[in-house]
Amino acid sequence: MDEIERNKRYNSYVEAKIAKTHAWPSLFNAFWVGGLICTLGQVFNDLILYIFPNVSTQSAWAYTLIILIFLASFLTGIGVFDKIGAFAGAGTIVPITGFSNSITSPAIEFKNEGIIFGMCAKMFIIAGPVIVSGTVASMIVGLIYLIF
């Protein structure tokens, strides 16, 4: 048996051997935690508009985002967010909280290597690709909008 054939057979054997994860419990947790975060966001948004009637809707959105980013970042700092994330998966990653966590966690992790080459340089190792693909996607959308 040649090597490629052997490796192929071994890989499919291993694939079959791995215990399958159950999608439904993961999905359930992701949805309710994600939903809760979004509801929380809406609550903040409504509260801001209620307390400060002069604030425009646009600014209220921005303030809401800032609050959520701060909360996620704070929970990361005190070592709680990773536990919520491990439980809820995409539920915490998809809202802006995941983005906040992805910046804060490497910043904490690499501060021992110095401010510049440690913290500042490594801060975007997780979020970097997200920013790049976001920018590229918006460029493509912008081009399509321009043409049609």
Added chain:
Amino acid sequence: MKKEEKQTIFFNNKPYIIGYYSIVGPKEGKGTLGEYFSEVSDDDFFGQKTYEKAERTMLEKALKGAVDNAGVSYDDIKLFLSGDLLNQIISSSYAARTINIPYVGVFGACSTMAESLALGSCLVDGGHFETVACATSSHFSTAERQFRFPLELGNQRPPTAQWTVTGSGADIISSKGKGPRIISATFGKVVDFGISDVNNMGAAMAPAACDTLLTLFKDTKTKPEDYDLILSGDLGKLGSEILIDLMEYHGVKLGLNYKDCGQIIFKRNQNVLMGGSGCGCSATVLNSIIMKKLISGEYKKVIFMATGALLSTLSCQQGDTVPGIAHAIVIEGDNNE
């Protein structure tokens, strides 16, 4: 004359393991083997500022403990063989900086304990050194940082992932003294069956473990039943099941005397998925319960085979598959004469 059979070296003078020591972090201390470790720290920083410094402190403590356990002094140790998982094996080299002993750094990923013991035994048996020290360490937080994601990142671990053991083990091998004896060493080949999932180390290392184990049985003309214990390093739950399947495929049946360090070190409820991994996993299991049972005479003959995945973050990012390796030594209990 020394008999050499392919990959296995038989030691005429059967070097003694005269001293051993294991030190682990808090999570390992709460595991199944908590009471057997020589030292359990309740602080995974080990009083240091960074995890890297913590790991080397742990290694220094393990070496000191083993030296004390052997009842010798640093002056009696003629060579220090050590390795770890961090880039440029800094834990070992920096630990060696604090002692005034010639040092040889070795790297075999998680197989380092067996590798250093095998090399150490060769050097002692050959009469080149009277007493050598062999050690290794791994730390969950340094390994996680180097190979995976930041600690505080809220991600989920895939079900095949393992948990790097925070721990260090050290042994003092000597041609004179008392203790369990190393009777043979089997050096393994690098085996790659094309697993590219870096979160499935067990599956990547199992073929190498199978290769080394088959060679060991062939070279020593023994069967699994001849041993009280066949101990693999850190294949984990999936990896050891694969090893059993592979061995059976080659006509060798591993029975109840086969155990995996990664599987026994943690309790089921400790959320470690497939089990423990890392250099410290096999090193601390060997230098706790196994050594105690070898000394008490409960175990007469044990195969200690540590497995390693020889990858780097670079190689896996470039799409390379994960090569595995396994080195094995056979240890005879104390009261076997």
